[in-house]
Amino acid sequence: MSVYDIIKRWGIKNYRVVDEQGLKEITLGASILATGGGGDPEIGFLWALNVVKERKDIVLIDPRDFPDDALAAIAGCLGAPVVLTEKPPNGKEVLWCLESLKRYLGKEIQAIIPPEAGGVNTPVPMAVAGAVGIPVVDADGMGRAFPELQMTSFYTHGIMPSPTAAANEKGAVTVADAASAIMAERIIRNAAMAYGGISWIAGYPMTGRQLKEAAIFNSISKSWELGKAVYKCRKTHDDPIENIVKIVGGYKVFKGKIVDINREFGAEKTKGFSMGRLTLEGLEEYRGEKAFVDFQNEWLRLEISGKVKCLAPDLILILDSETGEPIRTDIVKYGYRGSIVVVPADEKMRTDLGIETFGPKYFGYDEDYTPVEKLV
Numbered sequence: 001m002s003v004y005d006i007i008k009r010w011g012i013k014n015y016r017v018v019d020e021q022g023l024k025e026i027t028l029g030a031s032i033l034a035t036g037g038g039g040d041p042e043i044g045f046l047w048a049l050n051v052v053k054e055r056k057d058i059v060l061i062d063p064r065d066f067p068d069d070a071l072a073a074i075a076g077c078l079g080a081p082v083v084l085t086e087k088p089p090n091g092k093e094v095l096w097c098l099e100s101l102k103r104y105l106g107k108e109i110q111a112i113i114p115p116e117a118g119g120v121n122t123p124v125p126m127a128v129a130g131a132v133g134i135p136v137v138d139a140d141g142m143g144r145a146f147p148e149l150q151m152t153s154f155y156t157h158g159i160m161p162s163p164t165a166a167a168n169e170k171g172a173v174t175v176a177d178a179a180s181a182i183m184a185e186r187i188i189r190n191a192a193m194a195y196g197g198i199s200w201i202a203g204y205p206m207t208g209r210q211l212k213e214a215a216i217f218n219s220i221s222k223s224w225e226l227g228k229a230v231y232k233c234r235k236t237h238d239d240p241i242e243n244i245v246k247i248v249g250g251y252k253v254f255k256g257k258i259v260d261i262n263r264e265f266g267a268e269k270t271k272g273f274s275m276g277r278l279t280l281e282g283l284e285e286y287r288g289e290k291a292f293v294d295f296q297n298e299w300l301r302l303e304i305s306g307k308v309k310c311l312a313p314d315l316i317l318i319l320d321s322e323t324g325e326p327i328r329t330d331i332v333k334y335g336y337r338g339s340i341v342v343v344p345a346d347e348k349m350r351t352d353l354g355i356e357t358f359g360p361k362y363f364g365y366d367e368d369y370t371p372v373e374k375l376v
Contacts (some may be wrong), residue, residue, distance in 0.1 A: 003059045003133050006110065012065045015135070018058040023048050023123060025227030028325075030122035032226055032244065033219075034145040035315050036329045037298035038118020039081045043088055045119075048127035050091070058130040061111070063139040063217050068209040072111040072137055073101060075128045076121035078149060078166065078188060079198035080274045081297055081330040084120065090169045093200030094128045097165035100173050101202050104163050111135050113211065115152065115204070116142040117219055119328075126220075128202075139215035141204070143346040144315045147273050147297035149188055150181035151358040153348040154204050157214035164188055164203025168195035176203075216346045222247075230324040240324025241339045244317070250343035251376045253302070253309050254291050255321060256280035258336045273297050274329050283337065291340065293318065295329045300363055302342065307375075311360045313350065314372040315343035342372045 007015055018026065027045040031038060052058065066072065075094045077084060098109055112129040114122050117140055129136035141152030149161050161184045163177040172195065176187035184203075192199035206214070226247050233240040245252055260279035275296050282289035294301040299316035302309045310316050318327040321339045348354070350371070356362065359369040 001133070003057060003135055007059065007061060007135055010065070010067050010070070012061055014062065014065070016060040018060060018126060020049060020052055022224060023052065025231060026220060026224045027119055027123045027227065028230055029223030029226030030117045031119035031328070032230070032317060032319065032324070032326045033117035033143065033223060033248070033315065034119060034326065035298040036295055036318060036327070037081055037145040037147065038116065039077055039084050039120030040330070041119025043084065043120055044123035047089070047091060048123040048130070051127045051130040056130045056133070058126045059135045060138050060220060061135045063137050063211060063215055066111060066137055066208040066211060068207060070110045070208045071107055072113050072206055072208070072211055073098070073109045073202050074115040074141065074204045075112050075125040075202045076115045076200070077124065077198065078201050079192040081328065082274045083197035085330060087196055087198055089200060093167040093169060094124065094202055095131065096167045096171060096173055097200060097202035098128070098132065100165040100175055101163060101205065104165070104175055104177070105205060109134070109205070111137050113137040113215065114140040114220070116140055116145045117223060118145045121145065122220060122223060136220070137211065137215070138218050138220045139211070140219045141215060143216040143219050143349065144313070145298050146358055149185040152204070153216055153346070153354070154206065154214045155181050156351055156353040156357055157348065159204060159206045159210050159214050161185070161204050163205070164201055166191045166199040166201045168199060214348070216348055234323060241319060241321055241341065244319065244324055245341055248341070248343045250315070250317070250341045251372070252339055252341050253376055254280065254282065254289070254304055254340040255284055255286050256282045256291055256337070258332065258334055261332060261334060278332065296363065297329060299329070301360065301365060302340065308367070309375050310342040310372045311365070311367070311369055312363060313345040313354060313358050315345060317341040317343065342376060344372055
């Protein structure tokens, strides 16, 4: 049965087929939304492009059209992004995870949903869906990227991550079925560290009814719009930052040069994350100001001239001012220049349980969450 047979059986007439240009645009847009994390977009794009070149269609459906009784699962990557750059996948890892999940559940996974927005964790789920001949749902569990398995709108709206399967490039597979989301995260994180700092996963099995209550809707379409706009700006020499701010509904709060990077070396192996802090000195209208950005795979906290300007789960984007290209935690270097844009998180990420699960106190900051629109 092909993906078209599946959506015909479900009565879905409105869908989108993602071509090579679409993949480029979605990957760029998702990388921008990934708040400094989400992995190396070249890996995600090439994986998905290979599926398209094999003449396997990547079919995008609206979450509202996904049947209530059908079963979806996430697919993607978990671990330290800097490791992924040095330890690329062989392309079969997530397929092994899906097969293990199917055996464990005794049920077919009928659609794939990305866990987050990211250069890897948006195009790779699309590639997996195309490779196995099922649709990808135009949604995700964050509307950004976050470092831990339980940090999703799925979990904060009642869906457990268990069972989740994790695999490495050599075929080792770990299945975690824990009673708590935190324990599932610990098991899968330790598997990733045992695999060398990175793993490939499939999990969070959910029905269509659950997905509709918990997911961040149309996040792939938003990434597509964002990437398309930035590529257009590069051709027309328009300001990409201004266009990004309009699309994401954010605020430009700083422009500067990175003058110091304090990395917690070894955290990738001991904790499963890339961790540290950036220091930026202001340029142009921000001259004389100084910004500090903390990160744990993703940018988490922004302080400018002694005042907090953004806290998780709201988004911090550091972007090349000329190209709109995102500056990521795994590639950032001394001397990079960029603009900082902050964006309100989706309301599904701002519930009480959401703030408890991925707000500032969870990351060790002794401060209450304040929405970014109040801070700026």
